[in-house]
Amino acid sequence: MPTPSAPGRATAASRPLPAGRFVTRADDGRVLTMRVGETRELRTRDALAPEPTVDGEAVEAIGIDNVQAGSGRGWELRAVRPGRSRIAVAGAEPFAVTIEVSPVR
Template sequence: MAVRPWLPTLVLVAALTGCAGGGPPPGTTTPVPEPAPSEPSPAATVAAPVPWFIGPTEDGRAFEMTIGQTTTLRLTDPQAAEPEAIGTAVLLIPVTNVTAAGVREWEVRGVEPGTAVVRSTGEPPWEVTLTVAAE
């Protein structure tokens, strides 16, 4: 039987094509590494950007803002105690538009870098931490 001249080339091409896949041979399994335990990322502990409105419902939360940025502190209970700002990073500026429903509002303005706590000692007491950064 005569060897065909193209047969060695065909065998070589077939062998190279099989190696080009780079995967394991058929019928074998590859161990899958287990995921590493997740650790809290540093971003998880960073304060959130300040929302449009803050108030007692944000009790215990922390927010970030920049100098000149504002948010509105809104109290919907007309009998709620007056809020106060502890620290010099923000100013509480009363808004004089009074609604029939008794909603009271203050503009909270970031005025210098630092941290301030806006709180009320009424019932129930609440506080929100605001960190002000330079732009």
């Protein structure tokens, strides 16, 4: 019998990233889904956070330069090919998410 998901945790099938939705520390540990060609913004309130690490080739993280001073840092997450990538943000508010990218239909 399958084990149910932990409360607050979602599976790839149940947690697509809606358009306009930011990826933040609130998503820590979750598996989110996107389609090739989609973009979302990754945000942290830590203005000194280093560049995120991306394990896998499905998603690219591109720095955003126009984030207002004192409001943290941001990166565009771009789904570039089907597969899975784990994105980890370090700094004062560390978190990590996994993004599963499906082909365009």
